Amino acid sequence: MSTHLNGVSVIVAGAGLAGLAAARELAANGARVTVVEARDRVGGRVYTLADGFIEGQHAEAGGDLIDEDHTALIHLTEELGLPLARILRKGFGYARLAANGKVRIQRPSSARGWTRLSAALEPHIRAYRIGERRWDTPVAADLASRSVAEWLDAMQADEELRATAKGLRGFFLADPDELSLLALVDQFSGEETSWPSKMYRVEGGNQRLAAAMAAALGDRVKLGTEIVAVSQRGRRVRASLKSGRLTADLLADYMIFAIPATLLRRIPITPALPVHQHQAIAKLAYGRATKTLVQFAERFWRSATRPRAFGSPLPAGAVWDANEEQRGRPGILSLLAGGSASDATAAIVERDGVEALARSLEWLGVKDTTLVGSRQHRWEADTWSRGGYAVFDHTFDPALRGWLAQPFGKLFFAGEHTSLKYQGYMNGAVESGQRAAAEVIATHRMAARGRPLHTAL
Ligand SMILES: Cc1cc2nc3c(=O)[nH]c(=O)nc-3n(C[C@H](O)[C@H](O)[C@H](O)COP(=O)(O)OP(=O)(O)OC[C@H]3O[C@@H](n4cnc5c(N)ncnc54)[C@H](O)[C@@H]3O)c2cc1C
CATH class of the missing domain: 3.90.660.10 (Polyamine Oxidase; Chain A, domain 2)
Known part of the structure; x- marks a missing residue:
């Protein structure tokens, strides 16, 4: 066990994969961790x-x-x-409604619509890749300001392409008129994996994964307890907790929020988050x-x-x-x-x-x-998720995306929605929790050397 965080206390909000992965790393580094979970079970969207x-x-x-x-x-x-x-x-494979109203499994190639969609997106994919797939460029802003449905209309797409794009709602959790073209281009411009x-x-x-992490943390996981307010003044973070009719305050050196933005935006945080961060959290849609x-x-x-x-x-x-x-x-x-x-x-x-x-x-x-x-x-x-996972719709300013994961003073942010490469996946949740834990360790080390970060209050 490493001792980087000996004597340091950290509150983790949320016992989904992100929160538990963060808590596991922090505990392994000697921190005194408290995981606060509103549900009466761990795992969150793994159920x-x-x-x-x-x-x-x-x-x-x-x-x-x-x-x-x-x-x-x-x-x-x-x-x-x-x-x-x-x-x-x-x-x-792919199943679609045929002209006679019957559902058919598409042959010969179930990937035909997918390949055609990819070919139609090619000019956008090229421009996006040249821009290193960044979300803070005019190319990204242009793609983000259009919905997939608008793009399909503009190119007078045929029924097959439209059906393929509609079928992707099982993946993006959003219809073509909700999803931004940027989200689609981002998906199609990723690394090729074997097929x-x-x-x-x-x-x-899969819940065994959450259960095993929680078991190792033991009574450091508090179920049935909701975070209702957070403030950071001086050197400490104060979290107000509610469990049934009971309320209490918990003080710690650092805090990681590993809860969906749908719930995070309901929690009063003092002093207020920077305006761009507040906007990113407030505007993020869920499918x-x-x-x-x-x-x-x-x-x-x-x-x-x-x-x-x-x-x-x-x-x-x-x-x-x-x-x-x-x-x-x-x-x-x-x-x-x-x-x-x-x-x-x-x-x-x-x-x-x-x-x-x-x-x-x-x-x-x-x-x-x-x-x-x-x-x-x-x-x-579901009261504690209020959506499936984050969806980048055509009203979300892509330049704000980085703010979802940006630390603010002693507050850190994890969760599926903060992941760049694996957003919407369990892997994104785990990686984001490990990333937030690493950020706490790095921040603490810098503070110990008398070098506060630029994100300090
Ligand atoms: C229908 C569906 C299908 C999916 N399919 C796949 C798939 O096949 N493969 C895949 O990799 N991923 C899939 N995912 C995505 C994956 O489940 C999520 O990305 C991941 O589980 C999110 O983990 P998280 O820790 O970020 O958030 P959550 O799991 O949501 O954890 C957050 C926790 O915070 C708690 N909480 C919220 N507010 C508060 C508060 N105020 N105080 C205290 N606690 C609070 C919640 O109760 C919750 O337990 C799917 C998701 C859904 C919904």
Whole structure:
């Protein structure tokens, strides 16, 4: 154990992957850490559900798929001794509505629409890459000020391109009229990974990752406790806490906020954050996302020749096998409905029950197979997330993005939304927590040498 932070106290707000990863690093460096979590469980948007399913099966209501390049997360699972299961070996196919009104799995190449979209974006991708993919340039500002829908209209895109862009709402959690062109160009201009890239999930559920980190922290994690106000005066940070009807103040040397911007912007912070930082946090949009997990008596969707995962522009959203690594005859499908599909899917279930949603999967081969269990989670209605994950819409000034992660005095910021490379992923949450912990250590070292940072108050 390193002793850089011996005797130093740090409050971490939020026990999602970002907060727990930060707390783990800080504790390993000798800090006295207190993790304050509003829910009565750890994990935040990583939420493994077992209740409601038969034969002891489970599935993920939030973060599910781990890509092979998510190395911070993968290293963490190795450190914690949590095995990963390789899943969805054939990658994602694509299902679309054909002219006759029936859903079809697109052939010959499921990646055709994707390739065409990428080709259409090429001039923008080139300009963005020349600008080193920075978000504080006129190129980025120009791309950010247009929605994907406006771009599609301007280029008189055909139905296939529009359907492909719409299908991406299961990924971006935003419809083409909500998403900025910059967010799309950013995604398509990233490094090429092998296709299909290898995907994994934690055996026994991704929540084990959060549970293992929390177990090591023991009673330093305070559940059912909300941060309601924060002030930094003099040398210390004061956090006002609320637990049921009880209130208390906690003093510390540093504080890391690892909570979504939707909740962060409700907390009064004194003195006020710099105006650009305040704006970035206030303006950041979050995507609507409903995850429906449907368990069938048989895994009728399995076939030797086709993938077990599909993007789609359909109301049910993207569909994939949620528990192929688990034993038993039954199996669970995961339906991720992003953007307006989140409203559509919730409306179907409200009106006609989850059976109607299950019937809409006819194209996967469902006939009279019995539905034996189901759960649905609507993240925009979840009090402690108020959305799926951050979405850069066409009203967000991209030059503000860096402010989401910018320290202010003794306050530091982590969470999926602060990650540049892995925003919207569990890996982004973990990396951001580790980054914020490293920033606390560096700040403390500089202060010990009498060199305050330029971000000091
Ligand atoms: C439907 C869905 C599907 C996803 N699929 C994937 C996927 O397949 N692969 C992938 O890599 N990622 C996926 N993600 C994204 C991934 O789950 C998130 O990026 C990640 O879990 C975010 O972690 P976090 O620590 O930043 O935030 P959170 O997990 O939201 O943690 C923040 C914590 O702060 C707490 N909190 C909030 N306000 C307060 C307060 N005032 N006081 C105290 N505590 C507070 C919250 O309760 C929460 O526990 C998905 C997300 C969703 C919603």
